[in-house]
């Protein structure tokens with residue numbers, strides 16, 4: 001069931017989303033060569049807890065950490081580890097926070113020091129793909145309009161669109177209906193209505209779209225080893241468009 005949130009619920013979702021946003025800003029200066037992804041995860045968890053919130057992902061279906069830290073060819077669900085970031089890496093950090101029972105969910109991919117021009121454009125185009133998708137979020141449009149726009153933009157820039165993982169509704173659960181794919185056909189899927197809250201999250205690869213899963217049964221990597229980027233915002237559908245909840 002796709003739920004419509006009340007104004008009060010959207011306020012709480014915005015508070016949770018703002019904690020996620022500020023956790024990203026708090027981590028930003030620490031994303032440098034030499035730091036381990038475990039240290040970044042610890043900093044994120046401390047910050048989230050200092051805001052009277054809890055990390056949504058910790059323990060979710062058995063996920064071991066507060067955040068997902070996915071480096072280079074890791075698409076999503078990377079485990080924070082003793083890996084030390086090095087110059088030229090890219091790291092996708094996915095953060096969820098729960099505040100008074102409501103969740104916020106946002107992922108961002110960061111360059112570590114100076115990265116190759118290819119990785120730089122991957123980050124630029126994936127971030128833009130998120131906003132291209134969001135441009136379709138308004139009442140009377142359909143979920144398929146979002147994915148169609150993202151797919152069209154990614155294809156234009158020769159990037160692979162990951163299909164195995166999708167965006168989703170957000171509310172008192174971190175993952176609710178509906179699924180929000182990053183591909184699809186215009187004018188298909190559920191109708192968007194004011195008060196729906198969804199996470200839009202393109203995952204784009206420099207190479208082919210195919211992915212596989214590591215032995216830890218969680219981490220998704222690109223099959224061809226190409227780098228992957230992930231940008232995500234949780235947004236509320238408004239009267240005539242959308243409002244970003246995982247922002248300032």
Ligand code: MG
Nearest residue numbers: 094105106107
């Ligand atoms: Mg996320």
Ligand code: MG
Nearest residue numbers: 105199201232
């Ligand atoms: Mg999400």
